[in-house]
Amino acid sequence: MARKIGSRYTANQILGRGSAGTVWLGEGPEGPVAVKLLREDLASDQELVGRFVQERTALLGLEHPNIVSVRDLVVDGNDLALVMDLVRGTDLRTRLDRERRLAPEAAVAIVADVADGLSAAHAAGVVHRDVKPENVLLDMQGPLGPGGAHPALLTDFGVAKLIDSPRRTRATKIIGTPDYLAPEIVEGLPPRAAVDIYALATVLYELLAGFTPFGGGHPGAVLRRHVTETVVPLPGIPEELWQLLVQCLAKAPASRLRASELGARLREQLPLLVGMPPLDVDEPDSEDEEESGQGQGHGHGSGQMPGQGSRAETYDEVAVPAGERVRRGAVPLVRGAKPDSNRDTHTSMRVPGPDELAGGALGTARVPRPAGAPRPGSARHRASARRRRVTLGAAAVVLVAAVGVGTWAALSGDDAGATPQDTRNSAPASP
Numbered sequence: 001m002a003r004k005i006g007s008r009y010t011a012n013q014i015l016g017r018g019s020a021g022t023v024w025l026g027e028g029p030e031g032p033v034a035v036k037l038l039r040e041d042l043a044s045d046q047e048l049v050g051r052f053v054q055e056r057t058a059l060l061g062l063e064h065p066n067i068v069s070v071r072d073l074v075v076d077g078n079d080l081a082l083v084m085d086l087v088r089g090t091d092l093r094t095r096l097d098r099e100r101r102l103a104p105e106a107a108v109a110i111v112a113d114v115a116d117g118l119s120a121a122h123a124a125g126v127v128h129r130d131v132k133p134e135n136v137l138l139d140m141q142g143p144l145g146p147g148g149a150h151p152a153l154l155t156d157f158g159v160a161k162l163i164d165s166p167r168r169t170r171a172t173k174i175i176g177t178p179d180y181l182a183p184e185i186v187e188g189l190p191p192r193a194a195v196d197i198y199a200l201a202t203v204l205y206e207l208l209a210g211f212t213p214f215g216g217g218h219p220g221a222v223l224r225r226h227v228t229e230t231v232v233p234l235p236g237i238p239e240e241l242w243q244l245l246v247q248c249l250a251k252a253p254a255s256r257l258r259a260s261e262l263g264a265r266l267r268e269q270l271p272l273l274v275g276m277p278p279l280d281v282d283e284p285d286s287e288d289e290e291e292s293g294q295g296q297g298h299g300h301g302s303g304q305m306p307g308q309g310s311r312a313e314t315y316d317e318v319a320v321p322a323g324e325r326v327r328r329g330a331v332p333l334v335r336g337a338k339p340d341s342n343r344d345t346h347t348s349m350r351v352p353g354p355d356e357l358a359g360g361a362l363g364t365a366r367v368p369r370p371a372g373a374p375r376p377g378s379a380r381h382r383a384s385a386r387r388r389r390v391t392l393g394a395a396a397v398v399l400v401a402a403v404g405v406g407t408w409a410a411l412s413g414d415d416a417g418a419t420p421q422d423t424r425n426s427a428p429a430s431p
């Protein structure tokens with residue numbers, strides 16, 4: 001089922017689908033390529049096509065070993081396609097899904113690669129805006145690096161920007177993937193290079209922990225956590241690595257490291273991480289998990305802002321069909337459209353007001369638990385609480401009994417209370 005893309009390329013086989021379109025294994029004049037064919041409704045958007053052509057120079061100019069280069073942009077009838085270098089391997093999401101958590105050395109090596117790629121992009125004035133594991137490709141044909149990690153390449157440059165056209169997303173809407181969105185974007189500021197650093201630090205946290213620091217539950221709750229909550233330490237993480245993470249997850253963009261510095265500092269840590277196993281962390285606690293856990297993935301946060309009506313009233317773009325299990329707030333890019341894949345996609349949603357972001361008394365902090373500790377509200381937690389109550393009850397009975405026996409002994413005098421044993425253990429009479 002090969003198809004022609006423009007006059008120079010043929011798309012031969014589907015490699016995968018994302019929210020913006022389908023990626024094909026293709027063939028061009030210089031050999032195999034990956035062709036990202038944008039969705040029809042995006043391709044027929046004249047404004048988007050215009051931006052696509054405008055962005056051409058910036059996108060085509062990005063060349064770095066840790067960036068998937070865009071080789072060509074094709075506008076042909078109804079087709080709008082990005083022709084990219086073909087990476088033979090897998091994406092980081094697939095690896096993370098398989099392994100759940102990565103050993104710190106491999107995680108840091110991968111993130112250092114991406115930081116180097118970002119550094120080149122930022123130097124060229126390009127902000128990625130959608131750094132996440134889905135957009136990191138692992139080149140299985142490349143040489144093995146620290147921790148057995150294959151070279152990592154950042155892909156999908158410029159796609160978020162192309163899609164974020166004024167008509168598609170008015171000033172009051174945000175485009176991005178909620179778990180990785182920097183607080184300043186949530187607050188409505190224009191995205192600068194520091195948003196990529198925040199997103200990349202989120203990816204590093206996720207590789208180490210198996211979950212993102214502020215994700216889970218309704219996208220509204222996720223956005224609020226980015227602005228109001230501080231990241232909770234991961235048990236067993238080396239202190240220096242933790243300090244780097246904290247700095248890059250700073251709420252103030254100016255406090256975060258630059259990409260080049262982040263890459264260098266991560267590489268400095270690599271020798272200290274050799275042979276360290278994945279961190280022993282379980283999924284985070286959530287206060288309202290039982291309430292919202294039925295159809296909302298991890299079930300963190302109700303997403304209900306103070307004084308809000310139902311979720312669907314306010315966040316209609318992100319309403320999730322009842323019973324549909326989602327992770328990290330996957331929603332179609334365009335209202336009413338079904339996501340092309342079961343992967344997470346970009347979110348287009350209203351920017352919450354300052355009062356909503358303040359969060360109110362009911363925080364939704366996610367506190368990582370040491371592995372094995374039961375999650376509050378879970379059946380295991382209730383059973384262990386019951387066991388604790390039984391133990392406490394038993395201890396109380398023993399205590400009451402002991403007090404009773406002691407009182408009885410004191411009241412009855414030495415004759416009744418003292419046994420031969422008691423006499424032997426008592427202090428000798430003074431000489």
Ligand SMILES: Nc1ncnc2c1ncn2[C@@H]1O[C@H](COP(=O)(O)OP(=O)(O)OP(=O)(O)O)[C@@H](O)[C@H]1O
Pocket residue numbers: 015016017018019020021022023034036068084085086087088090091134135137155156343344345346
């Ligand atoms: N240059 C490439 N070489 C090889 N495979 C690729 C390339 N680019 C993307 N893919 C694969 O194609 C699939 C879809 O990628 P795509 O970028 O469309 O979506 P995504 O990043 O998973 O999701 P989203 O569009 O929501 O960001 C992924 O499985 C990815 O591994």
